[in-house]
Amino acid sequence: MERVKTAIVGASGYTGQELVRLLLMHPGIELVAATSRQEAGRSLGDVFPRFRGMPGSELAFIGPDPDAIAATGAKAAFLALPHGVAAEIARALLERGLKVIDLSADFRLRDPQVYAEFYGHEHPAPDLLGEAVYGLPEVRSNAIAAARLVASPGCYPTSILLPLIPLLKAGLIDPATIVANSMSGVSGAGRKADIPLLFCECNESVRAYGVPKHRHLSEIEQELSLAAGDKVTITFIPHLIPVNAGIATTTTAMLKPGVDAAAVGEALEKAYADADFVRLLGKGGCADTKHVTRTNFIDIGWEHDARTGRVLLMSAEDNLGKGAGSQALQSFNLLFGLEPMAGLQLV
Structure with missing residues (x-):
């Protein structure tokens, strides 16, 4: 089976680290890009010693440049970025043909006015809210499978x-x-x-x-x-x-x-x-x-x-698992028609 080339944007935080762990072990995914401004140039194994020796741990962090991410051949990207920051790179990656699973709050709300009320600034990409699918797999599996932009729940x-x-x-x-x-x-x-x-x-x-x-x-x-x-x-x-x-x-x-x-x-x-x-x-x-x-x-x-x-x-x-990284991976499996439990067994 050809593995899906995938990127993690913002891979150096706790959720990013959990995504790295899950994707390195996923049989249907090839992790081809992991971004971090602070850690650019260092390998995954250097930044996260727990991953040393795992296949793929030699991958070096790069900066969050959409062209560089797309040049890796990635077909999808997980965004583990703060709200207000994720929307800009989400748009850029969508324009380059990638599917995006955003773990920030930028695309969870349907109403940009509610977003402004709760997050203290205008929504950075209100035109994308209409197509974003709230990624609760047990409730919206069919919509997730057909989406190109998934807003993973908090x-x-x-x-x-x-x-x-x-x-x-x-x-x-x-x-x-x-x-x-x-x-x-x-x-x-x-x-x-x-x-x-x-x-x-x-x-x-x-x-x-x-x-x-x-x-x-x-x-x-x-x-x-x-x-x-x-x-x-x-x-x-x-x-x-x-x-x-x-x-x-x-x-x-x-x-x-x-x-x-x-x-x-x-x-x-x-x-x-x-x-x-x-x-x-x-x-x-x-x-x-x-x-x-x-x-x-x-x-x-x-x-x-x-x-x-x-x-x-x-x-x-687990707030980093079902509440973040692994739930996003659950949506990924739906997006690409993979086995629902692929990469999500007890580890």
């Missing part, structure tokens, strides 16, 4: 959307009562020097942040509104916890009058019976980040609180 949104979408589509819960509490490992903040992220600041510490309007709230509410067929506004409270990676989310909502709690489990089973990377833990199942880190799985359990009438949804994923 880590928090993935952990919230997958448990909620089936229940909203089935009309089981009152959207106005949704509250999502998430806890994320420190790698979710990116690979940067920042005092609040230093070991002594994060260790033995748990704190909320980004309230009441975390940026990911914009795409969460967008996708929940589409599922419900009406505008949905929720409360979302993210927390930073002293682990390297992993997200645990507990979402609560009131069941609608007359709804039997058993319908929750039935809706989840119906939605994800054939989903390769959704593991349903059933009623009473409490998801644990320990069982999902370094995988593309999301574990989902649920319970019903008869005293309050609330349904409790518990999910866990």
